[in-house]
Amino acid sequence: MNNHLATGHLVAEMAIAAVPDDERLWVPQAENVWFRPLLLNTVQGEWVNLLKVRRSGVLSRHRHPAPVHGYVIEGRWRYLEHDWEARAGMYVFEPPGEIHTLVVDDDVEQMITLFHVCGALVYYDSQDRPIGHDDVHTKIQMCRQHFARVGLGENFVDQFIR
Numbered sequence: 001m002n003n004h005l006a007t008g009h010l011v012a013e014m015a016i017a018a019v020p021d022d023e024r025l026w027v028p029q030a031e032n033v034w035f036r037p038l039l040l041n042t043v044q045g046e047w048v049n050l051l052k053v054r055r056s057g058v059l060s061r062h063r064h065p066a067p068v069h070g071y072v073i074e075g076r077w078r079y080l081e082h083d084w085e086a087r088a089g090m091y092v093f094e095p096p097g098e099i100h101t102l103v104v105d106d107d108v109e110q111m112i113t114l115f116h117v118c119g120a121l122v123y124y125d126s127q128d129r130p131i132g133h134d135d136v137h138t139k140i141q142m143c144r145q146h147f148a149r150v151g152l153g154e155n156f157v158d159q160f161i162r
Contacts, residue, residue, distance in 0.1 A: 011162050014039070018050060019073070019112065024150040026052060027143050033059060037143055037160045038114075040136050046118045047136045053077070053111045059102040061126075066119030068094040075111030077104045086113070099124050 018038060020026070026034035032054050039048040046066075050073070051059075070092040078085040080101040086092050094100075096119070104111045120135040143157035 014159075014162075018114070024147075024152055027146045029142070030059065032056065035139070037139065037157065039162060040140050040143075040157070040160045041162050042136055042140075043162065044118075045120070045136055046116065047139050048114070048116045049139070051111075051113050051115055053104040053108075055109065056104055056106040058104075060123045060132075061099055061101045062121045062123050063099045064094060064096050064117070064119060064121060066096050066117075068092075068118065069116040070094070071114045073112045073114060075104065075108045077102055077108070077111050077113065079103070099128060 016038070018036070020036060026036050029035050029051075034052045036050040036052065037047065038050065039046075041047065053059075053075075070086065072086045072088050072090045072092070074088055076085055076087040080103055081098070082100070092113075120133050122130050123132040123134075125131050140157055140161065143160070144154040147156040148154040
């Protein structure tokens with residue numbers, strides 16, 4: 001899909017429903033964890049997505065080499081390494097550099113948070129050794145595989161790529 005307007009090299013604007021009616025738009029990331037892509041910016045290496053966790057769930061221990069912005073839409077979550085809790089309606093700013101573990105507790109039926117991730121997520125084991133990563137390119141690949149599997153076609157993700 002060409003993301004440039006016919007009149008020049010401007011990037012096409014986008015206005016979409018963030019929380020979709022079609023469950024196929026949620027891409028599985030881990031057990032009880034999905035993301036819904038909104039913007040996959042390959043030029044600046046960033047992405048914007050909704051993260052959804054049902055019942056209890058844990059996002060692997062990770063670090064960001066660049067800032068992350070979040071807005072909690074539904075439910076609540078916390079980091080094991082901090083004493084604060086992010087609740088619906090709250091904005092969260094995560095400066096780069098710290099290893100932390102996002103947790104949704106058992107008593108939360110569902111959490112949805114909008115995240116704007118600048119850069120990557122680097123995953124770590126319990127000894128703080130890197131064991132993997134996600135960036136805009138791995139997110140695109142996850143989307144291609146998922147959308148093909150659920151019948152939307154692997155190119156369905158192209159509408160989110162800028």
